[in-house]
Amino acid sequence: MIDRRVRWRGAIAATIALTVAGVADGNPVLLLGAIIPLVFVASGSFSRVRVPADLVATRSVTPTPAPPGQPVTVTLEVTNDSDRTITDLRIADGVPASIAVLEGSPRAGTTLEPGDSHTVEYVVVARHGEYDFEPPQCRVRGLGVSATATTTLSVSGDRALVCRLAADAPPIEEDGSTRVGKLTTDDPGTGLSFHSIREYHRDDPADRIDWRHYAKRGTLATVTYDRHVSATVVLVVDARPANRVVAGRGRPTAVEYGTYAATRALSDLLDHGHDVGVAVIGTDGPGPAGCRWLEPASGPAQRTRALDLLRRVADDAAADRDSRTPRAAVGGRTKRQVRKVLELTPTTAQLALFSPVLDDPPVAAVETWRGAGLPVVLLSPDIVPSNTVSGQYEQTRRRTRLARCQATGVRTVDWRRGTPLPVVIERAFAVDARLSSRRSTGASAGISSTGGEGRRDTSWNGSPVDRAGSNPVDGSQRWGGGE
Amino acid sequence: MSLAGPRLDRPSAIGDEGRARAASLWLASLIVVAIVGVVGFEIGEPSLLPTLGPIVGLAVAGVGLLERDGFVSLVVAHALLMTFGTAFALIVLAAPFVARAGIAASGCALALAGIGAAWADIGGDGLGTAAAGSVISYASMLCSLVVLGFLTAVVYFGWAVLTSITGFSTPVASVTGFLLIVAGTAGVVRLSMRWLPIRQVTPRDRRPAIERRLTAARRRLLYTAVGSIGVLIGFGALGLAGVDTTVTSVPVLAWLLSSLSSPLLVWPLVAVGAASLLAGAVAVLLRRLTRDDAAQTTRRTAVAVVGVGLSLPLLFGLALIIAGTGVAIGPILLGLGLVVALGLGPIAFLLVVGGGAVGVGLGLLPARATGPAVAATGLVVAAIGVGRANPLVVFACIAGAILVWDSATFGLGLTAELGHLPDTRRLELFHGTVAVAVAIGAVVIVTGLEVLRAGFFAGGGTAGGAVVVALGALLLLFPVRG
Numbered sequence: 013m014i015d016r017r018v019r020w021r022g023a024i025a026a027t028i029a030l031t032v033a034g035v036a037d038g039n040p041v042l043l044l045g046a047i048i049p050l051v052f053v054a055s056g057s058f059s060r061v062r063v064p065a066d067l068v069a070t071r072s073v074t075p076t077p078a079p080p081g082q083p084v085t086v087t088l089e090v091t092n093d094s095d096r097t098i099t100d101l102r103i104a105d106g107v108p109a110s111i112a113v114l115e116g117s118p119r120a121g122t123t124l125e126p127g128d129s130h131t132v133e134y135v136v137v138a139r140h141g142e143y144d145f146e147p148p149q150c151r152v153r154g155l156g157v158s159a160t161a162t163t164t165l166s167v168s169g170d171r172a173l174v175c176r177l178a179a180d181a182p183p184i185e186e187d188g189s190t191r192v193g194k195l196t197t198d199d200p201g202t203g204l205s206f207h208s209i210r211e212y213h214r215d216d217p218a219d220r221i222d223w224r225h226y227a228k229r230g231t232l233a234t235v236t237y238d239r240h241v242s243a244t245v246v247l248v249v250d251a252r253p254a255n256r257v258v259a260g261r262g263r264p265t266a267v268e269y270g271t272y273a274a275t276r277a278l279s280d281l282l283d284h285g286h287d288v289g290v291a292v293i294g295t296d297g298p299g300p301a302g303c304r305w306l307e308p309a310s311g312p313a314q315r316t317r318a319l320d321l322l323r324r325v326a327d328d329a330a331a332d333r334d335s336r337t338p339r340a341a342v343g344g345r346t347k348r349q350v351r352k353v354l355e356l357t358p359t360t361a362q363l364a365l366f367s368p369v370l371d372d373p374p375v376a377a378v379e380t381w382r383g384a385g386l387p388v389v390l391l392s393p394d395i396v397p398s399n400t401v402s403g404q405y406e407q408t409r410r411r412t413r414l415a416r417c418q419a420t421g422v423r424t425v426d427w428r429r430g431t432p433l434p435v436v437i438e439r440a441f442a443v444d445a446r447l448s449s450r451r452s453t454g455a456s457a458g459i460s461s462t463g464g465e466g467r468r469d470t471s472w473n474g475s476p477v478d479r480a481g482s483n484p485v486d487g488s489q490r491w492g493g494g495e
Numbered sequence: 496m497s498l499a500g501p502r503l504d505r506p507s508a509i510g511d512e513g514r515a516r517a518a519s520l521w522l523a524s525l526i527v528v529a530i531v532g533v534v535g536f537e538i539g540e541p542s543l544l545p546t547l548g549p550i551v552g553l554a555v556a557g558v559g560l561l562e563r564d565g566f567v568s569l570v571v572a573h574a575l576l577m578t579f580g581t582a583f584a585l586i587v588l589a590a591p592f593v594a595r596a597g598i599a600a601s602g603c604a605l606a607l608a609g610i611g612a613a614w615a616d617i618g619g620d621g622l623g624t625a626a627a628g629s630v631i632s633y634a635s636m637l638c639s640l641v642v643l644g645f646l647t648a649v650v651y652f653g654w655a656v657l658t659s660i661t662g663f664s665t666p667v668a669s670v671t672g673f674l675l676i677v678a679g680t681a682g683v684v685r686l687s688m689r690w691l692p693i694r695q696v697t698p699r700d701r702r703p704a705i706e707r708r709l710t711a712a713r714r715r716l717l718y719t720a721v722g723s724i725g726v727l728i729g730f731g732a733l734g735l736a737g738v739d740t741t742v743t744s745v746p747v748l749a750w751l752l753s754s755l756s757s758p759l760l761v762w763p764l765v766a767v768g769a770a771s772l773l774a775g776a777v778a779v780l781l782r783r784l785t786r787d788d789a790a791q792t793t794r795r796t797a798v799a800v801v802g803v804g805l806s807l808p809l810l811f812g813l814a815l816i817i818a819g820t821g822v823a824i825g826p827i828l829l830g831l832g833l834v835v836a837l838g839l840g841p842i843a844f845l846l847v848v849g850g851g852a853v854g855v856g857l858g859l860l861p862a863r864a865t866g867p868a869v870a871a872t873g874l875v876v877a878a879i880g881v882g883r884a885n886p887l888v889v890f891a892c893i894a895g896a897i898l899v900w901d902s903a904t905f906g907l908g909l910t911a912e913l914g915h916l917p918d919t920r921r922l923e924l925f926h927g928t929v930a931v932a933v934a935i936g937a938v939v940i941v942t943g944l945e946v947l948r949a950g951f952f953a954g955g956g957t958a959g960g961a962v963v964v965a966l967g968a969l970l971l972l973f974p975v976r977g
Contacts, residue, residue, distance in 0.1 A: 022868060022900050026875050030893065033879045040948060041886045044941045045878060045893040051937035052897050052930075099929075100922060102912055117916035121909055123925050132917075151912070155929055157905060 014063065014161045020056055023049035059156025063163050064101075066094035069148055071105070073170040077179040078138040079433075080264040080272045080326070083114055084173060088132040088148060090165070092124040099123050100153035103132060103165075106146025111136045111173065112262020138175040140268045140326040145171055177268075177275040177326055178319050207236045244287040244308045245441075246357050247274045247318075250367030250374055251325050252294030252346060257370070259395040259429070267329035269393035270366035271322045273427065277364060277391075277437050278318050282310055290318045291356070292325050293349040293377070301352035302345060308361060350377040354384055362387035364440070368395055369413045370406070382420040390417050390424045391440050514616040515867070516915075518923035519906025523899040527610045527870055530895045531603040534877050537884050538596035547604050550586070553579035555611035558625040558848075564790045569797035573632045576625060577805055581840025583608065584847040591880075599880025602873045606899075609870025613903055619855030619862045626849040628798070633841040635802025636809065643803075643810055661761050666752035670730060673755035678723035680768035685716040687775030692782075809837045867903030871896040886945050887938075894934040901930050 026049045034042030068091045078084050088105045092098055105118035116134030124130060147164040209222055212232035225233040255266040264272075274290070281288045289308030297304030306314075306321055350373075357363060363381055367374040369392045381388050396410055397403040411426075418424045425440040427433070514520070528544065535543030557575025560568050586604045590597030612621070660672030688709060697705045754760070784796055812833030819826030851869065854860040860868050878892035905926050909919050 019901075019904065022871060023897055026871070026893065026896060029875055030878070033882070037879075037882060039882045041889050041945065042879060042882050044886070044945050044948065045889050047941050047944070048890060048893045048934075048937045049897050051940065052901065052933060055933045099925060102909075104913070117914055119913040120917045121913050121919040121922045123922055157901075157908075157926065 056156035059154035061154035108143035244361035266368035515906030584844035602876030605873030613866030639806035669756035681720035687771035690775035
């Protein structure tokens with residue numbers, strides 16, 4: 013599309029003013045000077061422009077697919093393949109409306125000689141889903157600037173930004189261990205790493221007798237090794253409508269961050285041979301009490317089921333950001349679901365809650381779970397901007413809630429923006445899995461003796477309150493450290 | 496904040512959102528500065544640029560700072576407007592009436608102000624705010640002048656009364672003056688006790704005791720004031736009855752009563768009253784100023800501070816005129832200068848800035864490109880001002896005006912289309928080179944025509960020039976039409 017813009021009204025006004033002044037003053041120099049603005053007007057009128065036909069554009073999006081919240085670099089290279097210099101070229105890449113540009117600009121202005129290229133590079137924030145780029149807009153001006161030609165460029169290379177929850181999670185089939193339980197416990201048993209030497213028991217296998225000890229002391233002793241066991245972890249995603257908020261325009265919601273962290277934790281835990289289950293609170297699902305629930309299990313099939321569930325949660329959160337569910341109804345549903353998660357979770361399991369903790373229900377949830385004696389990890393993505401007074405106020409309230417959670421014996425991990433998620437996951441589960449394995453070891457006797465399946469109601473001899481009292485010091489010392 | 500005042504290199508002072516790209520603005524600025532320098536030499540004022548530069552720059556900084564919400568920034572803004580802004584306005588409005596070269600100076604001031612406004616991203620809204628701010632500052636200054644004058648009169652009257660009291664020699668007059676001072680001091684101290692935050696600054700555990708003491712003190716002060724007035728009335732009644740002569744006939748009693756108007760007794764009492772009044776007034780003022788920190792309150796307070804501050808030199812100027820009348824011409828001239836600058840300058844500033852705002856409102860000046868338009872207008876005015884001088888300077892002024900407009904609006908268009916982040920310097924410099932080439936070509940053409948006119952059409956005078964211009968214009972308009 014070719015257009016001509018009016019730029020020289022001021023020049024015409026100057027010509028008229030100088031002419032009037034020259035005539036009034038009887039000054040021929042001013043009259044002659046009145047010609048100068050007209051020269052500019054004439055040069056603008058002589059200016060011609062045509063739609064560039066030989067501009068080639070190539071776009072690359074790196075990395076794609078990307079996990080939510082990850083910066084993605086978009087590079088658009090425009091090359092002038094014609095034999096004429098383009099004196100005024102302006103480009104604007106078609107960034108999807110739902111995506112925010114984090115750094116740089118998707119626009120550029122330059123001159124391009126024949127064969128020259130210009131690269132536009134900018135960074136966007138990935139959000140869950142797939143977003144198509146529109147073709148870049150291109151505007152060319154002639155020497156006089158008045159005439160413009162606008163067109164869209166066809167682009168080769170990447171045309172979309174793909175964001176997946178499991179984008180950077182390694183596939184379990186490739187890297188996972190086939191051995192159940194890679195977790196090292198404090199308890200002695202069979203394994204590879206030396207743990208201790210104890211007195212020989214009659215039923216100890218002969219290959220674990222310490223013959224060197226027998227040679228020195230004349231008594232039999234048995235070598236024990238670090239025992240490897242598996243843990244059971246239930247990942248709980250707080251997907252309530254209150255968490256469908258963003259830190260800025262085009263950023264992922266807190267639910268997307270939470271599901272991404274849960275996805276990464278799921279992959280890591282399954283990769284290490286643990287049993288992992290998934291629960292989603294705050295949405296209406298097909299499970300008990302409207303809670304989306306996936307029984308703890310291990311293996312690739314469990315991973316596929318869990319990933320599918322988490323992806324649906326993220327999709328729902330992205331599609332239903334403006335939900336207007338009544339607050340009272342949401343609060344009642346959340347309480348029911350929290351209690352239901354408590355009922356469904358095996359007694360030997362630990363809970364990992366992924367919540368931004370923007371209000372009090374997550375605090376009440378962890379208090380409920382801790383009251384029942386379950387180990388709880390709280391991983392909280394920080395989406396509250398601190399560059400405003402109200403943001404700082406909300407941030408203070410959020411950290412107060414985190415401190416309240418920590419005071420109940422929950423290991424809280426504040427996932428600040430910019431901190432790599434693998435580091436956060438590693439810190440969140442390093443200590444907790446060890447403790448869970450100890451619980452698992454200690455609880456196995458109870459399970460075997462009653463013949464139950466690990467449910468709270470059948471596996472323990474005492475009440476949940478009794479169990480909470482049986483291990484309070486251990487829990488608070490090991491779990492209450494926070495970051 | 497920097498040590499010397501608010502920083503100017505922040506987006507709110509040197510506007511960034513709608514400002515033209517930097518390379519284009521630099522080109523326009525260099526053109527304006529070069530032309531103003533040349534014009535200064537041409538009109539015989541080589542110091543024109545270094546004189547106008549700081550005045551105009553600080554005036555523009557004042558307008559730019561008005562966008563801020565901070566108290567210090569607003570005080571500095573209004574102070575700059577009422578000083579350098581008024582000086583700039585007086586140069587623009589008054590200089591053309593002094594000499595023809597004044598038109599050039601006025602145009603140069605406008606050009607510098609325009610380019611400064613382009614850097615500071617001052618548009619129609621900014622001009623309107625500045626006009627309103629100058630009105631408020633001016634009104635505040637006049638109100639402060641009235642209040643200060645009234646306070647000066649009160650102090651003068653009080654001083655006269657006190658000195659007359661201390662000069663009394665008769666016992667009756669001494670007693671009367673003393674009782675008046677006691678009653679006044681007691682009343683003032685009681686009033687200031689109400690104003691001072693004595694209870695608030697007392698530790699919480701001692702507040703009941705302090706409140707009891709304050710109540711007792713207030714009661715005693717009330718009794719003292721009422722008692723003094725009562726005694727005064729009683730003394731007057733005795734005087735009417737002729738009893739006072741009996742009392743004063745006793746030498747010791749007469750001496751005692753006369754000594755009540757002694758400076759040793761009067762001045763400490765007056766000092767206590769004055770200190771109490773001052774402390775109470777300061778407390779009330781601080782309380783009112785800090786009652787709420789809304790933006791509007793901050794803005795109003797800043798204006799009031801500047802108005803009070805500037806009313807002092809205005810009062811001083813008036814005092815010089817009054818005191819110097821019939822004595823010496825020097826103080827009168829100084830006083831006149833102060834009164835004219837502070838009394839008429841804000842009005843001139845209001846005319847200039849308000850005229851710009853009205854121009855924007857009427858569509859005569861583009862709202863987004865107000866600065867470049869003012870700069871170009873200023874250079875055209877400067878060209879008219881130096882119209883009788885070297886033709887090359889006139890042509891340079893006109894070409895510079897068009898270049899400034901072209902370059903600045905090109906930069907504005909870039910900002911509008913691409914924003915501030917992309918690097919467009921190469922594009923801007925290319926366009927600037929082309930525009931300068933066109934300007935040089937235009938100047939060469941009209942210089943050639945001027946040589947032609949001065950040579951072949953010299954006898955034709957203005958008519959010959961008009962013929963040449965008409966020919967040139969037709970020549971140029973021919974392609975424009977197509």
